[in-house]
Amino acid sequence: MPSLSKKAYYDYPDLALAGNFNLVNTEELFAKLGIEPGPFQKQSDLAAMMEIVHKHLVDADEASPAKPDIKNVLKEVIPQFDGGFTVGGVTGDGVGFVFRDPHGIRPCYYYVDDDVIVAASERAAIRTTFNVGENEVKELMPGNALIVHEDGSFEIEAVVGPKERKACSFERIYFSRGSDEKIYKERKALGFNLSEQVLNAIDFDLKNTIFSYIPNTAEVAFLGLQKGMQMYLNKIKTERILSWGKDYDEEKLEEMISRRIRVGKIAIKDVKMRTFITEDASRNEMVQHVYDITYGTVRPGIDTIVIIDDSIVRGTTLKQSIIKMLARLQPKKILILSSAPQIRYPDCYGIDMSKMGDFIAFNAAVEILKDRGQENLLHELWQQCKDLKAQNLLHTENLVQKIYKSSTSTEIANKIAEMITPKDLGLPVQVIFQSIEDLHKACPNNLGDWYFTGNYPTPGGNRVVNQAFMNYMEGKNERGY
Amino acid sequence: MSDAIKHECGLAFIRLRKSFSHYLKEYGTVMWGLNKLYLLMEKQHNRGQDGAGIAAIKLNVEPGHPFMHRIRSAQPQAIGALFQNIAEEVNELTKYNPEIVNHPGLMKGHVKFLGELLLGHLRYGTQGKNNAEFCHPFLKRHTMTTPTWR
Numbered sequence: 001m002p003s004l005s006k007k008a009y010y011d012y013p014d015l016a017l018a019g020n021f022n023l024v025n026t027e028e029l030f031a032k033l034g035i036e037p038g039p040f041q042k043q044s045d046l047a048a049m050m051e052i053v054h055k056h057l058v059d060a061d062e063a064s065p066a067k068p069d070i071k072n073v074l075k076e077v078i079p080q081f082d083g084g085f086t087v088g089g090v091t092g093d094g095v096g097f098v099f100r101d102p103h104g105i106r107p108c109y110y111y112v113d114d115d116v117i118v119a120a121s122e123r124a125a126i127r128t129t130f131n132v133g134e135n136e137v138k139e140l141m142p143g144n145a146l147i148v149h150e151d152g153s154f155e156i157e158a159v160v161g162p163k164e165r166k167a168c169s170f171e172r173i174y175f176s177r178g179s180d181e182k183i184y185k186e187r188k189a190l191g192f193n194l195s196e197q198v199l200n201a202i203d204f205d206l207k208n209t210i211f212s213y214i215p216n217t218a219e220v221a222f223l224g225l226q227k228g229m230q231m232y233l234n235k236i237k238t239e240r241i242l243s244w245g246k247d248y249d250e251e252k253l254e255e256m257i258s259r260r261i262r263v264g265k266i267a268i269k270d271v272k273m274r275t276f277i278t279e280d281a282s283r284n285e286m287v288q289h290v291y292d293i294t295y296g297t298v299r300p301g302i303d304t305i306v307i308i309d310d311s312i313v314r315g316t317t318l319k320q321s322i323i324k325m326l327a328r329l330q331p332k333k334i335l336i337l338s339s340a341p342q343i344r345y346p347d348c349y350g351i352d353m354s355k356m357g358d359f360i361a362f363n364a365a366v367e368i369l370k371d372r373g374q375e376n377l378l379h380e381l382w383q384q385c386k387d388l389k390a391q392n393l394l395h396t397e398n399l400v401q402k403i404y405k406s407s408t409s410t411e412i413a414n415k416i417a418e419m420i421t422p423k424d425l426g427l428p429v430q431v432i433f434q435s436i437e438d439l440h441k442a443c444p445n446n447l448g449d450w451y452f453t454g455n456y457p458t459p460g461g462n463r464v465v466n467q468a469f470m471n472y473m474e475g476k477n478e479r480g481y
Numbered sequence: 482m483s484d485a486i487k488h489e490c491g492l493a494f495i496r497l498r499k500s501f502s503h504y505l506k507e508y509g510t511v512m513w514g515l516n517k518l519y520l521l522m523e524k525q526h527n528r529g530q531d532g533a534g535i536a537a538i539k540l541n542v543e544p545g546h547p548f549m550h551r552i553r554s555a556q557p558q559a560i561g562a563l564f565q566n567i568a569e570e571v572n573e574l575t576k577y578n579p580e581i582v583n584h585p586g587l588m589k590g591h592v593k594f595l596g597e598l599l600l601g602h603l604r605y606g607t608q609g610k611n612n613a614e615f616c617h618p619f620l621k622r623h624t625m626t627t628p629t630w631r
């Protein structure tokens with residue numbers, strides 16, 4: 001096995017590191033250390049983190065061989081990282097530590113009792129594993145480190161001054177498991193918050209609308225949406241019954257109170273079909289069958305299908321599979337809901353969404369510019385990016401935000417609907433997204449929203465988005481970091 | 482979720498605060514910490530299914546004896562593969578000495594991953610190539626004279 005270190009016989013402290021993170025200044029870190037990263041290290045930001053933590057650990061060890069001060073090491077090292085991170089480490093001296101980025105982008109929780117000290121990315125995982133209560137598991141706050149000394153004592157220490165909290169909202173929308181007490185409620189709120197837009201889109205015609213979700217993670221948001229619909233229906237029932245005065249009998253009352261929201265399990269996630277023949281027609285046929293439908297759930301030509309997903313990134317599965325499949329049921333209309341807002345910008349803090357051309361919202365905004373004969377803006381911005389890059393100022397401003405300036409959110413949603421509707425479908429498709437305000441209301445502790453707004457919490461973010469845009473314009477299919 | 486988005490990873494950190502004899506007495510097994518690590522990792526399997534890794538540190542080891550171990554896998558069901566590997570070592574050990582499980586000191590000496598400090602990681606292969614070499618934890622160690630890793 002290869003060692004990460006070439007200086008195999010030099011006596012320095014042992015260290016193991018692992019994390020949930022992404023750094024956007026890896027090159028800078030290597031340059032600082034005077035290391036020319038090899039082909040392996042270049043691809044790994046953990047390798048850069050490893051080198052820098054280790055270097056400081058060696059210095060601390062030389063300064064105080066008996067007991068190197070890990071706290072100081074972390075305080076020196078962590079402020080140098082630009083990114084989102086939760087990292088765990090253990091040293092050969094028997095010291096353990098876990099630290100979290102100053103914006104709290106990546107999640108981290110911990111639990112302590114007489115027998116054990118635990119840290120993990122998700123609270124519910126700790127609760128289940130150790131059978132403990134919600135409040136017994138604590139959040140490791142942004143910029144803090146949990147340090148466990150050799151003797152088993154521990155401390156929580158601020159290792160980098162906390163900055164504005166920008167915990168990743170995608171953790172709540174989709175990534176973390178929905179079994180978490182708070183995440184479950186937040187996902188339901190996301191679905192609930194779409195209620196008003198949905199009622200308007202179906203013209204309040206609940207009788208001829210059937211609700212469903214795209215499995216499996218959108219199921220919880222669906223429950224919230226269902227609650228919103230039920231509340232509206234209950235309000236209508238009460239109004240009607242009150243308007244009757246004394247003019248009703250048992251049958252009439254029973255008919256009214258037994259009215260329900262129509263829900264069904266319409267879409268089914270199927271096994272991934274193998275595309276054993278690569279010719280396009282065969283491939284398209286197989287791709288379509290990633291999802292299946294339940295037959296007989298929809299009255300052809302009468303019912304509108306409302307179906308909720310947690311987010312729409314590329315939109316390809318919707319176009320190639322889900323919408324085609326749903327259309328087989330011959331609904332009057334298909335309404336797709338996204339419990340996340342429009343994904344318009346790349347993430348660079350640990351989620352693999354890095355290429356502009358992958359985002360259907362971006363492609364829609366570009367299409368709108370083209371429709372209006374304004375595609376020149378793209379070239380102007382590209383030139384501005386090049387100028388900034390030449391001055392090493394790419395991190396100062398997110399220029400991609402200007403591409404969205406001239407379109408409303410609804411215009412982009414409608415364009416997305418157009419783009420994901422297969423030709424000759426023969427029925428209308430509408431797409432509705434969560435608004436950013438409603439996202440924040442639903443997930444008040446996770447206000448990190450750069451993939452929706454372009455407001456990156458660290459300067460590296462602007463550099464990444466501008467670089468991603470330049471890659472797009474240059475036809476390069478690679479990450480912006 | 483119709484568009485699968487990948488995510489960089491999950492973390493599991495465990496520090497046992499007592500000696501292994503305590504866990505044997507209280508919970509009936511010296512493997513308590515490793516069992517918890519397995520659970521903690523599996524309960525976060527949503528955070529990464531392309532690979533996994535574990536590092537373990539044994540405290541207060543006699544000089545010259547290996548105290549840091551690591552295992553990583555980029556196989557499908559990587560978490561299971563890691564713990565299967567650990568289990569095989571234990572099974573091999575207990576096959577001829579079934580009584581050894583009641584001797585925490587001997588177990589600690591023989592089972593590589595029976596450490597007090599445990600660090601687990603789950604990975605989605607988003608950065609770098611998707612092989613075990615890119616799985617966390619990464620190590621930096623001071624000598625190759627005690628080759629203790631796989």
